[in-house]
């Protein structure tokens with residue numbers, strides 16, 4: 001990334017990227033050619049939408065209008081929002097800087113970013129009034145709106161840049177799975193942080209088999225049932241791994257592969273650390289920093305990524321408890337992953 005050649009507004013956008021995405025910013029900045037700026041701006045527009053959705057100080061009616069209009073305000077040079085209390089509020093306060101660089105992008109990228117922003121906002125608003133996630137179908141739909149659409153949009157940008165084949169952008173189910181795997185992993189890992197903020201993303205179809213209320217998993221007396229529900233959800237999330245492996249096998253550009261593979265291997269590593277782990281209900285379980293850095297360095301080829309998927313699937317299969325009600329399905333999906341990797 002040659003910072004000296006950037007316009008002041010584009011330089012400012014990369015500063016926002018570094019502020020809002022910590023470790024991930026470096027992977028975006030390493031993207032080749034037109035992809036770097038297009039995905040930097042896409043990331044920031046998504047961050048702006050996410051910041052609105054997360055801000056509980058904005059009344060629901062006002063928030064719904066702001067989110068649904070964001071895709072139009074990409075073409076409104078003055079539009080900004082200054083009343084957010086969120087940590088990443090700068091992307092809303094300085095939105096004119098982001099929209100200015102959005103309008104400098106090639107039309108093919110602008111059309112994808114605008115369409116995904118519109119569809120995501122509409123979907124998020126459907127779940128805004130705490131319409132709880134009941135069935136696994138609801139869970140897949142919610143994750144499609146907040147994450148699957150990101151995968152679909154990114155895949156179309158990869159193909160539009162010609163750095164990846166048309167098929168990458170056309171195959172929506174695979175792109176959707178890339179998002180569902182990451183988002184389900186985040187939701188599983190973030191049980192305690194979310195419940196403490198009154199946010200419930202674990203599907204009722206799952207937790208109702210193990211407790212009367214989702215909050216009950218916080219009590220040490222319910223720890224065994226909580227871990228069984230955890231293992232049930234992790235097993236469901238692992239079913240997206242075969243699609244992720246197929247998606248990664250289609251990529252030809254090294255910088256795109258690194259950008260896509262690193263979050264996926266971090267996610268299966270997170271699921272492996274969470275599996276059968278009661279700490280999920282008392283802290284936010286994270287990969288050890290050294291392990292995360294190690295994986296970011298290693299996941300640079302399909303074979304290297306496959307080995308990481310293989311090792312974590314083998315680890316989960318090894319510790320699957322004999323008396324866990326989901327054990328057979330867990331071993332089955334692990335076996336499938338082991339055969340693919």
Ligand SMILES: COc1cccc([C@H]2O[C@H](CC(=O)N[C@@H](CC(=O)O)C(=O)O)C(=O)N(CC(C)(C)C)c3ccc(Cl)cc32)c1OC
Pocket residue numbers: 021022023024025039042043046146147148150151152154155175178179180182183259260261263
């Ligand atoms: C083909 O699809 C993808 C390919 C590569 C990366 C991502 C995906 O990876 C990061 C990775 C990331 O942002 N990691 C964080 C760590 C963390 O949030 O736990 C980081 O390293 O800061 C992520 O998590 N999300 C957020 C969603 C999952 C909601 C989409 C995300 C948000 C905006 C963009 Cl443009 C991309 C992604 C993809 O999206 C599916």
